[in-house]
Amino acid sequence: MTAQKRGLFVVLEGGEGVGKTTNAAFMREYLENKGIEYSATREPGGTPLAEELREIILAPREESMAPMAELLLVFAARAQHIEHKILPVMEQGQWCLCDRFTDATFAYQGAGRDLGTSRVEALESFVQAELRPDCVIILDAPVEIGHQRARARAELDRMESEAMTFHQKVRDAYLARAAQAPDRYEVIDAALPLVEVQVNLAKVLDRLIDTWKNHE
Ligand code: TMP
Numbered sequence: 001m002t003a004q005k006r007g008l009f010v011v012l013e014g015g016e017g018v019g020k021t022t023n024a025a026f027m028r029e030y031l032e033n034k035g036i037e038y039s040a041t042r043e044p045g046g047t048p049l050a051e052e053l054r055e056i057i058l059a060p061r062e063e064s065m066a067p068m069a070e071l072l073l074v075f076a077a078r079a080q081h082i083e084h085k086i087l088p089v090m091e092q093g094q095w096c097l098c099d100r101f102t103d104a105t106f107a108y109q110g111a112g113r114d115l116g117t118s119r120v121e122a123l124e125s126f127v128q129a130e131l132r133p134d135c136v137i138i139l140d141a142p143v144e145i146g147h148q149r150a151r152a153r154a155e156l157d158r159m160e161s162e163a164m165t166f167h168q169k170v171r172d173a174y175l176a177r178a179a180q181a182p183d184r185y186e187v188i189d190a191a192l193p194l195v196e197v198q199v200n201l202a203k204v205l206d207r208l209i210d211t212w213k214n215h216e
Helices: 020-033 048-058 069-093 104-111 117-128 143-153 164-180 192-214
Strands: 009-014 040-044 096-101 135-140 185-189
Touching: 009 020, 009 104, 020 040, 020 096, 020 192, 048 069, 069 104, 069 117, 104 117, 104 143, 104 164, 135 143, 135 164, 135 192, 143 164, 164 185, 185 192
Parallel strands: 009 096, 009 135, 040 096, 135 185
Antiparallel strands: none
């Protein structure tokens, strides 16, 4: 019997209000139409316990959360998610389509909260061992656009209600990470009309599908 081919680990990232939800739905439908089996999940969250941690991480409250506590909670949720969802999904040969992963930690906690890259890198190695996404798709738009969209939507959570300088640091960090490893990142201009964004997303998915199918 041949071993099951491992599924791809594809992550969708971006700042607030860049259209992640709409485009994640587009990606799911696209993969379905191409006959790719996948499981869609998100961070923080993705399992019942990790979703409870998400509530704690994002709920506005009177007591301010220490940045280090935020960082550790995000990685606690991730440890649970990796063991109970991400790895089993990929081992079954399905793709794991994840709405945010560790690039969000580099962007929000590392840059936004000024905790720095090396602490996030240390936890990344500790919690994830060798696990890294096969591809990270970053939806990118100027922070003013994203903020307007997020504000129009609903009540803002703890991250969304941060100042514009915070969101600018988040955006810059995503772009810097993409520039450092262009073979693993795809930056998509999310300020373009939605149809154009989705044409570009489809191109990325087609390329991933081709590579995956042709790889032993
Ligand atoms: P969203 O996925 O619905 O956009 O919301 C998740 C929020 O959590 C978003 O503001 C980014 C934040 N976040 C972090 O701060 N660090 C992380 O590591 C992750 C995965 C998300």
